[in-house]
Amino acid sequence: MSEPMYRDWILDTIDSLRSRKARPDLERICRMVRRRHGSAPEQTSEELEKLIQEQTVLKVNYKGSISYRNAAKVVRRSRKKDDHTTKRTAVEEANHSDLSNGDSALGPIDQDETEHLENEVPVSMETDSTMEEEEEQEGADEDDHEGSSPSPEGEDAVQGGSGAAHPYSAPCSPSGSRPGQSPVSDCPSTCKTSRRSSPLSPSSPLALRQNDCVCDSAFCPADHGPSGMQRNTGSGALKTIVQPSGTCPWVQKSLVKREREDGVRMEESGLASDQLVPDCVDETMKGSDRRPKTTSFPSDDCAKYKKGMDVASYVMAQDDVKNDVKNREISVKKETLRQNLLLWSVADVATYISAAGFPEQAVAFRTQEIDGKSLLLMQRSDVLTGLSIRLGPALKIYERHVKVLQRTHFLDEEDDL
DNA sequence: TAATGCGCACAAG
DNA sequence: CTTGTGCGCATTA
Secondary structure (H helix, E strand, O other), X not given: OOOHHHHHHHHHHHHHHHHOOOOOOHHHHHHHHHHHHOOOHHHHHHHHHHHXXXXXXXXXXXXXXXXXXXXXXXXXXXOOOOHHHHHXXXXXXXXXXXXXXXXXXXXXXXXXXXXXXXXXXEOOOOOOOOOOOOHHHHHHHHHHHHOOOOOOOOOOHHHHOOOOOOOOOOOOOOOOOOOOOOHHHOOOOOOOOOOOOOOOOOOOOOOOOOOOOOOOOOOOOOOOOOOOEEEEOOOOOEEEEEOOOOOOHHHHHHHHHOHHHHHHHHHHHOOHHHHOOOOHHHHHHOOOOOOOOOOEXXXXXXXXXXXHHHHHHHHHHHHXXXXXXXXXXXXXXXXXXXXXXXXXXXXXXXXXXXXXXXXXXXXXXXXXXXXXXXXXXXOHHHHHHHOOOOHHHHXXXXXXXXXXXXXXXXXXXXXXX
């Protein structure tokens, strides 16, 4: 993970550039960090990458160039027209974690939320690197389905788009897998992000109109797995999608909400637990019609990660339990969750917390080396005071996530007995 | 010369 | 209208 010190430096730099009305791009960030702290640009760049993976920093493509955002300060503004979400909307538009209390999103919002910056497109890695993976590998498949997807945007579309540059090139997985590994280290072949051609969907909650999808880098907890699996999407076509798992937590959340479509389907297919997490891409593409997309994760780690997501959906599901189907899937998820929670690594926990809308607080979990087992042992006071995080987010994290995870875990255990 | 400051145009809700 | 963003140019160190 990134050094706390660097994290502060970089975040300060981004904030500083923003306040100065200068684009917080890699060059400026590196320059300012070097000037202020004397660290090498390469190092800064590397740390920045880590922060992106932790989602502490969002890498977005805005107006044709790469920009970095302090995730904690991103204000969610667009809520889309997605029906259900609309209602709860706005309540917290303005929550900057810093200022007020930092919570980013939790409640109502957090679930769907997400935000996005205006039209920023998440970009995952630098364009620089060699690792750009390409979309293409699965291009074929996608084209089948997505081909139709319209991309509203013209030039900007570049990124999302089909072709050329992909916003996402996913490097791999830092967090998920081995904490020690450098993000960049990657595994080109292992994790690929498949970005699909269609950039965004207007209707999707997150739809970024042009290219904004906030998913930033892709951090795929799993680095080792090979790539994707194929599933029948229902349309009959087979899709191979590899997903950088952590791609967009926000998006995922929103998707989760609608998991009834995808989730149910998946469950039917028997794969149940693992494939509920949609990736932002999918989300974006769903615009015209949400087609059921499924994604698969290559490795166990990914699977674990997913499970984490499932948990999130579980939580949300509780809020609005609408139908049996959903409950059914929940139980399936719980099962997978249970066994995996014990296997969660520190990185998995951090990823989960981050994906739940608390990137800043995720760092604290990581710093305190909270892994799945530790998470199960955490008490309210530990979360509220032991992590040195703000009370608001801490309460939300405890009540909505830690407690739920623990309860789910222990209840399952009882069932087994 | 580099770092900063900031007016203003854009885009989106 | 409001808000976030960042270009482009003026100013400052």
